[in-house]
Amino acid sequence: EVQLLESGGGLEQPGGSLRLSCAVSGVTFSIYAMSWVRQAPGKGLEWVSSISGSGDTYYADSVKGRFTISRNNFRNTVYLQMNSLRAEDTAVYFCAKVQHWDLRNFFDYWGRGTLVTVSS
Amino acid sequence: EIVLTQSPGTLSLSPGEGATLSCRASQSVDSTYLAWYQQKPGQAPRPLIFGASVRAAGIPDRFSGSGSGTDFTLTISRLEPEDFAVYYCQHYEGSPITFGQGTRLEIK
Numbered sequence: 001e002v003q004l005l006e007s008g009g010g011l012e013q014p015g016g017s018l019r020l021s022c023a024v025s026g027v028t029f030s031i032y033a034m035s036w037v038r039q040a041p042g043k044g045l046e047w048v049s050s051i052s053g054s055g056d057t058y059y060a061d062s063v064k065g066r067f068t069i070s071r072n073n074f075r076n077t078v079y080l081q082m083n084s085l086r087a088e089d090t091a092v093y094f095c096a097k098v099q100h101w102d103l104r105n106f107f108d109y110w111g112r113g114t115l116v117t118v119s120s
Numbered sequence: 121e122i123v124l125t126q127s128p129g130t131l132s133l134s135p136g137e138g139a140t141l142s143c144r145a146s147q148s149v150d151s152t153y154l155a156w157y158q159q160k161p162g163q164a165p166r167p168l169i170f171g172a173s174v175r176a177a178g179i180p181d182r183f184s185g186s187g188s189g190t191d192f193t194l195t196i197s198r199l200e201p202e203d204f205a206v207y208y209c210q211h212y213e214g215s216p217i218t219f220g221q222g223t224r225l226e227i228k
Contacts, residue, residue, distance in 0.1 A: 045165065045208055045210075050217070107165075108176065112163075113164060
């Protein structure tokens with residue numbers, strides 16, 4: 001059974017940093033692209049970032065230059081380093097497995113999400 | 121960037137009825153890269169359809185997807201109580217990946 005488990009969310013002040021982790025099990029992690037999607041309270045889904053199986057990275061304009069996605073294939077984990085946090089970054093952050101190696105595939109498994117709140 | 125516009129915003133129907141949800145793209149897209157997801161309150165999105173018309177694993181055949189170019193449709197025949205949720209379309213032909221704003225399917 002494929003499972004994705006996010007962690008690292010919490011309350012952070014504007015300008016602060018958080019690192020989210022997503023541990024993946026039940027699949028050969030290294031051969032799949034991975035993504036982060038967020039959902040602000042009461043709002044829709046917003047793609048944040050993706051990393052291909054080969055390590056190529058992609059970002060939404062809203063987070064480019066502030067967030068960094070990375071992966072550790074030995075630990076079957078994908079990370080999202082979030083710096084210079086803003087109030088508008090407040091959301092539930094979902095980790096999602098991409099169907100194949102390449103970014104251009106749909107998200108076939110999702111974690112339950114971790115809540116990030118940016119507030120003073 | 122491809123902008124996806126879903127309609128209607130809210131759809132009120134009764135169990136047993138059929139539902140038709142629309143997703144319109146701001147420019148023509150390859151249907152290979154169009155997906156639909158279902159989300160219930162407090163839960164992660166559930167993959168339903170990819171490639172515009174291919175059901176994801178475990179999705180019942182009352183869910184079907186169709187469309188091409190700029191107009192795509194998710195059809196749910198014979199609504200079950202568990203189908204009332206929010207539905208999102210997604211375009212995933214590279215960066216940026218975009219989602220529609222969602223259609224809320226509520227019980228009438």
